[in-house]
Amino acid sequence: MHFRFVALLLSGLLAACSRGPDPAPQATAPAAKPKPASAAAQPPQVERPSLRVTTLDGADYDLAGQRGKWVIVNYWATWCGPCIKEMPELSALAAMRQHIAVIGLAYEDTSEDELRAFLAKRPVAYQIARIDVYEPPKDFGAPRGLPTTWLIGPDGRMLRKYTGPVTARMLEEDIAGFGGPKPAAAAPAG
Numbered sequence: 734m735h736f737r738f739v740a741l742l743l744s745g746l747l748a749a750c751s752r753g754p755d756p757a758p759q760a761t762a763p764a765a766k767p768k769p770a771s772a773a774a775q776p777p778q779v780e781r782p783s784l785r786v787t788t789l790d791g792a793d794y795d796l797a798g799q800r801g802k803w804v805i806v807n808y809w810a811t812w813c814g815p816c817i818k819e820m821p822e823l824s825a826l827a828a829m830r831q832h833i834a835v836i837g838l839a840y841e842d843t844s845e846d847e848l849r850a851f852l853a854k855r856p857v858a859y860q861i862a863r864i865d866v867y868e869p870p871k872d873f874g875a876p877r878g879l880p881t882t883w884l885i886g887p888d889g890r891m892l893r894k895y896t897g898p899v900t901a902r903m904l905e906e907d908i909a910g911f912g913g914p915k916p917a918a919a920a921p922a923g
Contacts, residue, residue: 779872779891780890780891781888781889781890781891782796782870782872782873782883782885782889782891783796783797783870783872784796784806784836784870784872784873786836786838786862786864786870787862788836788860788861788862789845789848789849789852789860789861789862789863790860792860794836794860794862796836796885796889797889799834799885800887800888800889801887802832802833802834802887803832803833803834803884803885803886803887803908803913804833804834804835804836804884804885805823805826805833805834805835805836805882805883805884805885805904806836806838806873806882806883806885807819807823807835807836807837807838807880807881807882807883807899808838808840808873808876808879808880808881808882809837809838809839809840809879809880810839810840810841810879811839811841811843811847811848811851812841813879813880815879815880815897815898816879816880816898817855818898819880819898819899819900820837820855820857821857822899822900822901823835823837823857823859823899823901824856824857824858824859825858825901826901826904826905827857827858827859828858829917830905830914830917832887832908832913832914833904833908834859835859835860836859836860836861836862837857837859837860837861837862838861838862838863838864838870838873839861839862839863839864840864840866840869840875840876840879841863841866842866843863845863848861848863876896877896878896878897880895880897880898880899881894881895881896882894882895882899882904883895884904884907884908884911886911887913892907892911893907893911902916905917
């Protein structure tokens with residue numbers, strides 16, 4: 734019971750800290766070595782993370798099954814303004830770029846029915862899974878703020894972590910920087 738109270742308190746603090754103005758995204762390269770036990774609060778950084786979740790539509794999602802694609806793993810929540818703002822751009826990437834896959838991980842203590850109702854009003858073209866805030870996926874850990882996004886390369890390597898909102902352009906430029914396709918040119922006006 735004490736653990737749940739502490740976790741709920743930390744979740745509340747995370748929510749309070751994350752609802753402010755849009756912070757500038759911070760990109761970091763993955764750590765080469767595992768984090769020491771003293772850094773347990775830091776999200777673990779592994780070279781080739783694993784992620785197995787059940788999506789809201791009942792499908793089994795396995796990150797390893799996405800090899801050959803650039804994968805965007807995005808922690809978000811329904812109460813997070815910057816998360817909601819970036820969802821259409823992530824959706825456009827998933828719909829229009831065959832070399833990019835997106836998985837949204839709802840990081841909040843809510844029911845799947847509540848998430849489905851939220852997504853009925855704000856549909857996306859990528860899969861969504863609800864994750865347990867008390868036991869988040871071990872290779873991604875608990876976020877320090879929302880949204881938090883990871884870029885995974887076609888070979889399964891974790892290439893970059895972003896804390897704060899991302900844009901489609903930012904992700905496409907980073908993919909190109911890591912050797913992937915160049916961002917699509919903007920359509921001519923008018």
